[in-house]
Amino acid sequence: MELIGAAVLLISLIVLCFEKRPISESMLRFIALVSAAAIVGRLIFASIPNVQPATALILLVAACIGPISGTIVGMLVVVLTSLFLGSGPFVLFQIVAYMVISLLCVLPGMRTRWVLTIYGLASGFFYGWISNLGFLIFTDFSREAFWTLLLTGGLFDLVHGVSNAVFIWLLYPIFLRILHSFDGNEGT
Structure with missing residues (x-):
């Protein structure tokens, strides 16, 4: 129960930080657009375990706009x-x-294509390890069950990481082009 309370507290803090930040209407539209693309991408690729562009888009937002915005996109997704x-x-x-x-x-x-691509690979594992904490609720918080989840999920985490790297590499130039087009519309 403590893990759930801590998760809710952390999520609430991020939402409060996002709400207090000044953000332009143009940037808010961009974040909504990327969120929608990530949601559709996650749903389209749902039949292929751990292969989806959502994490790559979230990392692109986090690296290029800011980690709070990346977290908000992740939350929406x-x-x-x-x-x-x-x-x-x-x-x-x-x-x-x-x-x-x-x-x-x-x-x-993290704003460079190579570093973000490599980080995307590693983040497949980080994401898997952290999200596995949610399954501990069903195992009475057994350490053995947690280690079993980490070991058996390793292949899935690897697939997630590789798909992140591929999607980041492919989407990076497109993402920046679209982001800069939104930046250019700040005054309109």
Whole structure:
């Protein structure tokens, strides 16, 4: 129960931080556009385990706009796709996982294509490890069950990481072009 309380507290803090930040209407539209694309991408690729562009788009937002915005996109993706894919306590930990991998986008060099692509690979594992905490609720918080989840989920995390890297590499130039077109419309 403490894990759920901590997850809700962390999510609430991120939402408050996002609400207090000044953000232009143009940037808000861009975040909504990327969120919609990530949601559709996650749903379209749902039949292929751990292959989807959502995480790549979230990391691109986190690196190029900011980690708080990346977390908000991740939150929207998880909550809205869970309406179609199923929900449970693990949804909170998927949001926390997106929060952690988004917040790590403040590290130096994350705006470069190569570094972000490599980080996308690693974030497949980070996401899997953190979201596995949600499944501990069903195992009475057994350490053995957690290690089993980490080990058996390793292949899925690898697939997630590789798909992140591929999607980041492919989407990076398109994402920047669209982002700059929204930046150019600030005055209109």
